[in-house]
């Protein structure tokens with residue numbers, strides 16, 4: 001097992017938001033025993049206090065990692081987002097402090113696609129309303145406003161990992177699929193890419209949103225877009241709460257412009273399961289409200305736990321940053337019989353010269369050197385003969401532009 005500059009049992013790992021126990025298992029197997037878990041997200045002040053001595057932090061979609069939080073997290077080496085979205089993390093603030101961020105880009109995609117398809121079927125049959133009425137002792141037996149999914153047009157906004165899987169599942173049920181994406185994408189099956197959002201809205205019986213939270217997707221669906229949708233169509237949002245304006249949606253449901261909606265994500269979501277969920281959509285007929293559980297299946301969560309914990313352990317043990325969302329990517333081999341120095345610096349001229357000079361003056365042979373950069377930081381990994389890294393460690397920290405150094409033995 002690799003030794004890190006700090007004893008593994010002193011490396012503090014904090015996992016928030018009920019991350020699956022598979023993550024703890026992976027970390028323990030890798031020798032990281034100092035792992036604390038918390039069921040929900042923490043309020044901002046408590047979060048800042050708790051991260052002060054943490055080396056690795058695990059979160060899901062709820063925890064906001066702002067510049068202020070990174071400022072308080074003096075020892076933080078990496079963040080694991082045990083989900084897809086990383087919009088809750090100030091990635092530039094992390095990068096500026098040499099904090100690498102990893103996520104799980106695929107593990108929960110099938111779960112979201114399945115949920116959306118199920119919701120489309122339930123909404124087209126008016127099940128949410130019929131279900132509530134039956135629970136209250138009523139009986140809404142009627143075919144009015146009740147339709148098969150077969151032959152209907154599904155409009156997918158954002159044809160990435162989730163949108164494209166949904167496309168395949170929907171076609172297998174006999175739906176026509178059209179999609180809108182800012183990138184030209186290869187349509188799967190008989191799906192067809194349209195050129196504008198308005199074109200998609202005008203043609204779809206069901207519109208499902210699968211875009212990330214970006215400036216370009218913020219309030220992408222508001223009163224104007226809802227007005228452009230077909231009469232009696234359905235809106236599904238399991239992407240991010242900032243993509244849909246809730247007030248005009250509530251109005252469109254009340255006026256029966258839309259037949260129904262399924263909303264999993266909201267502009268403001270309760271921090272924990274104990275907090276109240278407040279929304280103008282509460283109490284409306286044929287609206288499915290779910291508590292941001294699109295990706296919350298046992299299968300997805302267990303896989304995400306494994307995937308992200310492995311990425312964190314690998315970065316800590318060996319320096320590999322493959323698939324990091326904010327860091328130069330380096331896939332590094334094992335380093336048996338060598339010390340490995342990780343040096344993260346601002347990407348400015350002269351740093352590599354200064355680093356190599358230090359090794360030259362100390363008469364230490366560089367056995368291997370790997371360099372990856374992006375426009376703001378450089379990540380150089382230097383392997384040297386075992387037992388020699390200590391001789392240059394302090395000098396390397398003094399190189400102008402250095403953000404952080406670590407040594408792996």
Ligand SMILES: NC(=O)C1=CN([C@@H]2O[C@H](COP(=O)(O)OP(=O)(O)OC[C@H]3O[C@@H](n4cnc5c(N)ncnc54)[C@H](O)[C@@H]3O)[C@@H](O)[C@H]2O)C=CC1
Pocket residue numbers: 084085105108109112157158159160161162163180181182183210211212213214216217238239240264265292293294295296
């Ligand atoms: N409700 C939940 O529990 C979950 C929600 N999500 C959300 O779903 C989002 C999508 O996930 P993936 O499909 O894996 O992402 P992805 O990155 O694979 O696909 C996103 C697609 O949206 C497109 N896009 C970006 N900006 C656009 C715009 N302005 N207009 C049209 N298309 C645009 C991209 O080109 C890309 O094809 C995630 O970013 C996350 O926010 C993801 C997992 C679970």
Ligand SMILES: O=C(O)C(=O)COP(=O)(O)O
Pocket residue numbers: 060061062082083084085086108292293294295296
């Ligand atoms: O993967 C994502 O982006 C999600 O939205 C899922 O978030 P969660 O892990 O359920 O808080």
